[in-house]
Amino acid sequence: MLEPTRQPGSVSLRGLIPSASFVGCADVTVSSATEHSHHCTPGCLFAALPGTRSHGRDYVKHALLGGAAAILTDRPLADVPLPQCIVPDARQVYGRLCHALYAFPSQRLGVAGVTGTNGKTTTTWIVRSLLESASHPTGVIGTIEYNDGLESQPSTLTTPDALTMARALAAMRERHTGHAAIELSSHALKQGRAAGLSLDVAIVTNITHDHFDYHGTFHDYLRSKARIAGLVKRGGLLVLNADDPNTENILERLDSDVRVCTFGLEMPADIQADAISMSPQGSQFRLTMGAQRIDCVTPLVGRHNISNCLAAAAAAAHFGLSLEEIAHGLAQFGIVPGRLERVDRGQDFQVYVDYAHTDDALRRVISSVRSVTSGRVIVCFGAGGDRDRAKRPLMGRAASIADEVILTSDNPRSENPYHIIDEILSGIPKECCPPTVVIDRRDAIVAAIQRAAPGDAVIIAGKGHEKEQVVGGQSLPLDDVAVCREALMSTLRNMQPHRRVADRSVSR
Structure with missing residues (x-):
């Protein structure tokens, strides 16, 4: 697990969530927290969260055996001899708490979050390549690996739980990794695993049919993806695919202080590609960004990958890279394991x-x-x-x-x-x-x-x-x-x- 060497701080739940209700106390001060009852240690807060098949309240006894000192949940629990913090959306609050314990590390990093049905992994890897080719150390959290810039481990989920995310980002800060590229799945966005995360750039690659076994309807799937817009910092950037009409729905959740940038190969967009040619060895295209143009080459094959390049270029430009640096980074890009x-x-x-x-x-x-x-x-x-x-x-x-x-x-x-x-x-x-x-x-x-x-x-x-x-x-x-x-x-x-x-x- 990627973890910082410094211990987390203490957080007042009353200070973090003034509207919270408390049972058995006026406040709860927390220095460690978990949503997994078997991970509870003495003095830890146990987050009893609603799940797909069960509720965390069913595991409070296990948490007590581990030494839990307080409970965060969405409704009061009877016959539990511990202080309780009650909030309507316990998942969102738990996410914020995890990041608060580590002093909200994403607020001190340049963070690009990527969601979409397809292209998340490739786009995050391109973002990392562009930034690192311009001497900006960059971590990645996604389907293939969690990497803090120095250490890598195989991932277990595309988007980890909130505590793992906060620890990984804090580790990046500690290791002077100034940027991060993070995949955000629809499951994670709906379940609050991204709560507490702040994004400089949010990218939506595309939205098509997937995960209906979990979401039930396309509307719920789309609404879950749209939650990424609410994570963007004031003054941040939302990057949308002009060739995908489904991404327009995300604008409804956007803060007025967030800029919007579009990319596309077919429809008019802020960032475009034309003069495209491809071979088994890669692709060539002309990148247009505003009034600037530059010829680009990449070992990636396919129009969908050129689209991913444009999305990543938007993020890189927001972080201050020039068009020449972007073109250089695309040329230096290697392979993404298992992606064409x-x-x-x-x-x-x-x-x-x-x-x-x-x-x-x-x-x-x-x-x-x-x-x-x-x-x-x-x-x-x-x-x-x-x-x-x-x-x-x-x-x-x-x-x-x-x-x-x-x-x-x-x-x-x-x-x-x-x-x-x-x-x-x-x-x-x-x-x-x-x-x-x-x-x-x-x-x-x-x-x-x-x-x-x-x-x-x-x-x-x-x-x-x-x-x-x-x-x-x-x-x-x-x-x-x-x-x-x-x-x-x-x-x-x-x-x-x-x-x-x-x-x-x-x-x-």
């Missing part, structure tokens, strides 16, 4: 591993790869079990624009993978070439690569950087990139010599 990541072992066709797990992301990735491919596009993917079922047929329809489709497992969890695939199949138009079904994901990846001919492209979609496949209650080792490498090495050994176009790559 090329796997090259000298074969005469392209192989990409991507995290695309929504219909919109799948469609964008296939279209992007097709634009740099002379042959066929083969896509191999599945859909997660115990997750949004409504998007499965939509993903099937999106995948039908590929030349060949292989359906497989993608974290089936407690569901029967054949049932998941049946729901994907229901969205594939009957006039399309029937997909191949290979339940074992490793075998499916091998099959996709074996079917590729010179000039083709293979996309392995859904898991990206992930290293495990969740089946039942087990997490089994499975790395799409590693499986692709193994399959390519086997394919190369059996390949005719004239098809080995870059033997030097085989030893990578």
